Amino acid sequence: MNKLQEYIDANEKKFREELFELLRIPSISTSSQNKDDVKEAAKFLTKQFESIGLDRVTMHETPGHPIVTAEKCQHDDQPTVLVYGHYDVQPSDPDMLWNTPPFEPTVKNGRVYARGASDDKGQSFTHIKAIESYMKTGTELPVNVKFILEGEEEIGSPNLIPFIKAHKDLLSCDMVLISDTAMFGEDQPSITYGLRGLAYMELEVTGPNRDLHSGVYGGAVENPANLLCEIVSKLKNGNGKISIPGFYDDVEPLTEEQREAIHELPFDEEAFKKNLDLNEVDGEEGYNTHERTTARPSLDVNGLWSGYQGEGAKTVLPAKAGAKVSK
Ligand SMILES: [Zn+2]
Structure with a gap:
């Protein structure tokens, strides 16, 4: 485990800068004006997956915003974890109520403030960087890993279900890990097992x-x-x-x-x-x-x-x- 921790510590600054790059993209899925920005975020993640050496990295076009998939499946006998996340964000307005610009990440008291920092760019990125740390240190992954990152979560994921139905093999897995949740407290990690839903x-x-x-x-x-x-x-x-x-x-x-x-x-x-x-x-x-x-x-x-x-x-x-x- 030391090798992993060393890599994480040595790359903290790089990880943060990359996350900030993602946070600067105003990928507001509900706004048609930001359609290209949403795509930009999908491209950014595609490049991330490619650069850390994942397989079958694909940006799938949908009738709406793209879905990005990638995987590292090395052993048939290992369980497969599918990581779900989303790279789109809610509108930032009213912008005048922000103390710092919504798309210029700012660190205050050890926290990153930006639209999407905690929903869900930050969490999704944590998983990507975790896998990167395994890959770049030549550490064997304990499970097979697949990713699906969508750009329409904030508008009700209209294209996700059709995509899943059409890509059952690509997404087949033993469990799904959803990163789009919160920690209960700063020192209290939590597993969310149900949400209230939205209408x-x-x-x-x-x-x-x-x-x-x-x-x-x-x-x-x-x-x-x-x-x-x-x-x-x-x-x-x-x-x-x-x-x-x-x-x-x-x-x-x-x-x-x-x-x-x-x-x-x-x-x-x-x-x-x-x-x-x-x-x-x-x-x-x-x-x-x-x-x-x-x-x-x-x-x-x-x-x-x-x-x-x-x-x-x-x-x-x-x-x-x-x-x-x-x-
Ligand atoms: Zn979310």
Whole structure:
């Protein structure tokens, strides 16, 4: 193992510079303006795989963003681990809320700040550099390793399932290691065995056929913005329960064992609140903060728009109002 650690220590700076190069690529999958950037990130990873000497390195085009695969399978009798990760990122806006530029990685207090640093470029890169360390020191890999890195995770992976179905042999494995998760604490590595999933919706309320003057029409015509707020306010009841009929039908209840395990995790609620400048935490009655954030469903408004957003006042009764909502 010494040889590996020596290689890692000796190359720390190089690893970091390469990661920063990847972090500088604004591979925002949801933005059509960044399509070339997303491809650039895929090419960068392809080159990484080639340079560390993996086999069957391929950048597969899809109807959306590319999928990169590579492997090192040396022994038939060894188990095969497929490492999954993604190289696309969420939009960085509003950029003015960033303390440092989102696509210029900055180290503060030993941490790297950049869009995608911890989701999921950093984690994916850790696996690549781990395999590189084996390859470059001539250390035999204890398992066969395959990689699949996609560029559409942040938009719901529309091309991943068709790709998997069409490449069963290429991806065949004994286990999948998903790097797209977090460590519980700085000194507490963790294995994530389940996630809550995501459903994303957009709703629009339409009223009159054009924007109206609220001084002339207000009070006589239903205001879509008022109505939207009313709808949103009814999505949850006062106890943090989501009031959409049938919402909890398929939610698996937590077992006693799971609840005990969750309660055992070291968690400082005071520090959690302090970090967010909050006096109180809030959520579904009967569950603690951990259960609420990991095992119980949530529902949040992610965006709201209607009416006049500019400086000062405009007496508008908007024709439309909209919201983005996810669970
Ligand atoms: Zn992710």
